[in-house]
Amino acid sequence: MGGGRALSTIPFDVNALLEMANSPIRNYAVPGITSSLLGAPAADGSVVRVFESSREQVESVTPHNHRYGFTAYVLRGWVDNVIWRQTWTSAEPADMYVRSTLMFQGRSGAYEKVGGTEVKRWTRTTTRYEAGQSYSMTAQEFHSIWFSRAAVVLMFEGPHVSDESEILEPFVDGEVIPNGAHIEPWMFKRGTP
Secondary structure (H helix, E strand, O other): OEEEEEOOOOOOOHHHHHHOOEEEEEOOOOOOEEEEEOOOOOOOOOEEEEEEEOOOOOOOOOOEOOOOOEEEEEEEOEEEEEEEEEOOOOOOOOEEEEEEEEEEOOOOOOEEEEOOOOEEEEEEEEEEEEOOEEEEEOOOOEEEEEEOOOOEEEEEEOOOOOOEEEEEEEEEOOEEOOOOOOOOOOOOEEOOO
16 A cells, blocks of 8 residues: 655644543564554544654664554654565565464464575565655555654554464575564563653
């Protein structure tokens, strides 16, 4: 889906929005990213959430897709959204990856991994979105994301279309490198606002 439509101004007070956040999950996959809800989840699983970064992100997020489509609005700072796509031509620079499945277990950071076996070539494109810009993705698109220090991103997650998502794991020297199959104790910590 892509995107990048710019808003002329941010239509509300970002700090007031952050005061409405609830149910925070700290260190959401990487250090310093907090994901909080705005309101409550709908019956179909759709939610409005806000991501806030307390530090410059240097740690990588495993390339993944989602169980839902979404639209994100950058309210402060910037994000680099890296779109991954499979390529069938050797003319494009690409790397080998295996798609593994993550079966959702009912809460953020809880899943069962089923390793993939098909090795495919993947390439990536990075787009920076700054305050006032938006982007959208379907559930099937793969991405990884990088947040600036003090970034705030408002995210509208659509209804769940699956109980599974997928990750891309590098295939190097004839073996899969399991880079997205574990949750560290510091990740996905429930907190108070």
